[in-house]
Amino acid sequence: MISHLRTMWLVFLHLFHKRETIQYPEEKVAMRPRWRGRIVLTKDPDGGERCVGCYLCAAACPVDCIALQAAEDENGRRYPEFFRINFSRCIFCGYCEEACPTYAIQLTPDFEMAEYRRQDLVYEKEDLLIDSQGKYPGYNFYKMAGLSAGVKEKGKGENEEAPVDIKSLLP
Amino acid sequence: MPRIYIDNMPFEVKAGKNLLEVCLSLGIDLPYFCWHPAMGSIGACRQCAVKVYKDAEDTKGRIMMSCMESVKDDLRISVCDPGAKAFRAQVIEWLMTNHPHDCPVCDEGGSCHLQDVTVMTGHDYRRYEFKKRTYTNQYLGPLINHEMNRCIQCYRCVRFYRDYAGGKDLNVFSAHNHVYFGREKDGVLQSPFSGNLAEVCPTGVFTDKTLKEHYTRKWDLTNAPAICQHCSLGCNIIAGERYGQLRSIVNRYNSEVNGYFLCDKGRFGYEFVNSENRITQTLIRHRAAEAVDEQTLMNHLPHILTGHTVIGIGSPRASIESNYALMELAGKECFYQGLPDNQVFLEQKIADILSAGTIHTPSLKEIEQADAVLVLGEDIWNTAPIMALAVRQSVMRTAAAHVQEQVPVPGWHDAALKELAQESKGFLANMSILSSPLDEIAAVQVHGTPDDMARLGFQIAHLLNNTLPAVDNAADTLLHNATMISQQLLLARHPVIITGTSSGSEALIRAAYDIAAALQNEERHPGLAFVLPDCNSMGLAMTGASSFEKALAIVQKNPDVTAVILENDLYRNIPADLVDTFFSKCRQVVVLDTLHNRTTEKADVLIPVATFAEGDGTFINNEGRAQRSYQVFMSPDKVLKEAFKWLFEMKVIRRAISNGHDVHPDEMLAGLERAYPQFKGIADVVPSHAFRIHGSRIPRESQRYSGRTAMQANKAVSEPKPLQDDDSPLSFTMEGYRGMPPAPLIPYFWAPGWNSGQAVNKYQQETGGALKGGDPGIRLFRETGAIPAYFQDIPDAFSPRQGKWFLLPQYQLFGSGELSIYTKGIAALSPEPRAILSARDAASLNMATGDLLSVQTDNRTYQFPLETRDDLQDGIVILTAGLKGMDALSWGTWVNLFK
Ligand code: SF4
Ligand code: SF4
Ligand code: SF4
Ligand code: SF4
């Protein structure tokens, strides 16, 4: 009996607490930047597409909802010819972001993705690519890679020596 | 068998092996780079370190390179010793100091030997803070990509390219930490085995450029065990698909056939499957709407198949199932080969010789192990490339074996053997019409007409067995060569004689047989190998069907013939005016093929069929080995089924028997075996389609296959039902049995920790040995032990004729293939058509290199740019054969030439 009364009392007190429920959608939630929502593809500081079509995100994805095809431009720079995420399957685990060696794929704090048709949850590259570096500014994979793909020449990378002169026998 | 202790565990191991081979064969993951099972050890990379102990008391041990130590009885080693482990991790860390940050954009990634070993040794964090060495790359042609930064200086590439394959134009340059693996300057790699660099190189320095065009990681491919379609050797391949396109071919190890390597035609010649020129629609011509659906076709077929004479024209590039289905449709007597008389005659002769079983026909592995080789008039470099590579190994290994007789060096000790053998070589006599790259390693090279080469052959046979007739009026060089070759052959234990059909000469086949027969005795076991033109030439020849000319005779007599032509562009095999006559006389022509060509243009009904990648089929190679090629993927276009399925349905229509269900290849083979005893045993070539392991199928896709729920989501967001394969125990999904499948069903090589092709070690009984459970394929010819009967009949010497030239073909590795030419890179390397004359003949015609020569043959006149050669005999004209768009000509006939 005491316990019942106590419970009722506690519930009653809640009437005077600060409300947790917000009046969504009139009122918006404050989202943290690391919240795992809608996935985007970002660009590098030079404005080039960051994704190099390495397929690591696709391999990491536990529900296999990422499909892409790598292609190469005239400079040898890799990019995805198409990049598709089936958000009706995505579980927003963030493994793709973790796997991505170029910071291209990032999860954003946007969860407002409801659609009436499931088909509309299939996002293509045009829907995913944003004109921003996202959460990780400053990184440009092709400046780090050994490959020369129109971003820097061989030997011009930060941690690279000039290309070897194979005709020389000097140490 | 020596007993050794590895980490205190006793193992019985094979003598003569090195410790690395032993560890890998036992299933121990010991990292390595420079050792290669086919090329032996040189101890260059220092990756395979183990601790070796003096005796049971020794606790300190010394670090040694396992690939450079032989097994000895009671040897104690440790793989897990912390010192050895640290050493191996250290080696990788050093290699990584200069390794570029490339994995995401490196085509090797996901099947990278270096990644495997890096992970295996545990190196994961870069401590080195200084700069990385860089190199500039080279253009190496349309097939191989070069990215030199990724090199780890293991020397495998040059050892393969130069030592193993005899290439000249790839080398190592510069010194100390600047060594560079490439060409002297940019340019196309000249060796037709260059594609193997992509597999031999443990890193992404050399990668497949055709794959780059539609790049897919190994884990994303749908793979199946298949058979190369581009020559008669039947190399085993793994074909991989993604998004409805065939994307890559890699080697599928088979110790008896291709071992670890493929030729570039086989590796890169797959793009015909993806060609724009594919037939994708059933067509009924001469109507308003020619493209029809399957039902319309089925309604139309009874009109042309019933109540008329049906003849079938078979194909040397279609599977044996499809050829058999056509035999069943048309009836045995109405089935023809679709090849000219002469070719059918030659192939029949070969099939007869092999089925008589008096002389052993060697596998490629046995050719590698031969101790003397005689190539009699076949340009194997161009018509059977991997056989040429095997012949080269025989020459090198024989030299090494001679060394080993004097100095006790183990066979795997490549560097020591090379050093001791220097320039010495085993015996090879190479006879061909024109000079060939094989001449370089040949002790005797002979160039001449097929008849002259056959005469030399008969003289050799005479010297080996003097009851055989001698060649009369023989020139001195012939006698000299014959003496020399016969002496060398007599010294051998396992000599191999190779000939083939490409020079169109029956005399060569007879001569080769007589030599082999004369060599055979208690101690000497000769092998007699034949090269045929196409991937199922042997299968077709074994049917014993008659030639195209016989079919032509039928249609000329009978005005009511429906001809069903199976995967055969007749214009490539038969002179054009004969084919034109044939088509004009047929009432109806039904063609089943994969690509549009001149023959399909003549079809009244055109039916698209599956290529090897979209269908199952069994192919019989040059040694009579039946091998199954499994479907890789299901075409998004449903109509693309195997020819034998279409033909079976047509038979049902024609014979008005009930259908019931689709046929499986298994049933076709069982039927074939029943109807034609020469194919006995073929039904056992692979496990039946109902075979399961613990109730599971074997998945064609890796467990990391990605994109399953997104690949087709642009079309429809609900995933379709997984595709069913009713014809084989393989599945089109990632689900199924993940253990070791039976050897004929291995879709790709993968083992935990080994994502690269090096995983093959786990599938072998011992490194470099047979696959577990035995190599796939069944040899249909069995030795009978019957006494060989000699042919003898010696042809006359070739003599030039006034105003006439003897027409002979020159086949091209790149260019003569009907299908491989659809690969852009191969087309780019294909030579232009040309005619070749001796310099004197050209002068007599008042012509020089580059002029247009007119050749009159087969009632037509063709024009070719002329090339003059000094190594060619007078009285012969040689034309490039089989290039795209070229007519078939009557090889081995006398033709007119004029300016
Ligand atoms: S992991 Fe990153 S770079 Fe690689 S394909 Fe995915 S998004 Fe592109
Ligand atoms: S060679 Fe291997 S380790 Fe090196 S970049 Fe390529 S995938 Fe990575
Ligand atoms: S290019 Fe490849 S095979 Fe050649 S040395 Fe370098 S890593 Fe080894
Ligand atoms: S040798 Fe013949 S079968 Fe082997 S890969 Fe080359 S073309 Fe194919």
Ligand code: FES
């Ligand atoms: S594999 Fe032993 S040293 Fe390279």
